[in-house]
Amino acid sequence: MKKLFKNRPKWMIIGINMLIAIVVFLIFIWGLQKWMYDFTHHGEAVEVPNLVGVRMDKAIAMLEEGKFRYEIIDSVYRDSMKKMDIVEQDPSGGSFVKKGRKVYLIVNSLDKPKVQVPKLINKSLNLATALLRNSGLRVGNIETKKTLLGDNLVLAQLYHGDTIKPYTMVYKGTAIDLIVSIKPDEGDQFDENGNYILPEETVIEENNN
DSSP: OHHHHTTOOHHHHHHHHHHHHHHHHHHHHHHHHHHHHHHHTTTOEEEOOOOTTSBHHHHHHHHHHTTOEEEEEEEEOOTTSOTTEEEEEESOTTOEEETTOEEEEEEEOSOOOEEEOOOOTTSBHHHHHHHHHHTTOEEEEEEEEEOSSOSSBEEEEEETTEEOOTTOEEETTOEEEEEEEEOOOTTOEEOTTSOEEOOHHHHHHHHHO
């Protein structure tokens, strides 16, 4: 090697060294690409099926057919989906991965949760509505009743026609019916207990029916 460079101009020696360095670099890049190709099985990538919303048994059959491995990593409850449907997956549907890749699944398999009914009596209708929503419940039928207590005050809370006590556990999404006070009209009369007295003509009409 020393004889090769002996009596050579300096620029030539630098050029040869640079050429050797470039060749070594290109060989390194080629080797790295070949290793990556073999390691990732380039050209053997397969598409992950979209399993969200698919029933678990069918989703597993689809994965097995595609030679995927799978693991159920969590169970949740989702109102908008049927029980035993796939809620989430990783990798996502449409992704391209190498054969045999493990797909992680979250399944909608838990029972509907129960929540406490809040205390609504003597609350305004707006506040009662907010309390129900924050508890995961719904406002059902609203019945109005004339009282001396003013407008939109909750007098009773009901479930299937019966009074339901505060802190009772019910399924999330249950509708709670309300009886709400409204202002009386001018001339309306009430008994000594504050109960509205129906006008005489209304009583006669009801009796006739």
